[in-house]
Amino acid sequence: MNKSKKNRTTTLADWDRTxxxxxxxxxxxxxxxxxxxIERGKGSYLIDTDGKKYLDGTSSIWVNLHGHRHPTLDRAIKQ
Incomplete structure (x- = not known):
């Protein structure tokens, strides 16, 4: 992890605790x-600030059905 990303992770962790x-x-x-x-989601996975992937089985029914950042849903939101 580069220094900038590590600082961001540390800052977010501090905010989380506070x-x-x-x-x-x-x-x-x-x-x-x-x-x-967690930095982002893609498909059925969450990705943390270290790049490690986690299967998101508990977020909500929508994630189980559509996944994170589904292109069709992204387009609809942008419109």
Whole structure:
């Protein structure tokens, strides 16, 4: 990871710890772990700031049905 991307990841992780509440876990435990920073989605996958891909099986029914950034949906949104 280049320095610029690492700084961005660190900044986003700091913002996450400072401003977000994650109701799915105990916050005390969450603050001790390195947060997962998702940079983008493609198809059925999420991609973090390190480039690692994760199958997005829990986001919503829309992702399961259409995937992230489906070209037809992107065009409709732009119109």
């Amino acid at each position: 401003y977000l509440w994650h109701p799915f876990t105990q916050m005390q435990e969450w603050e001790q772990e390195e947060p997962l920073i």
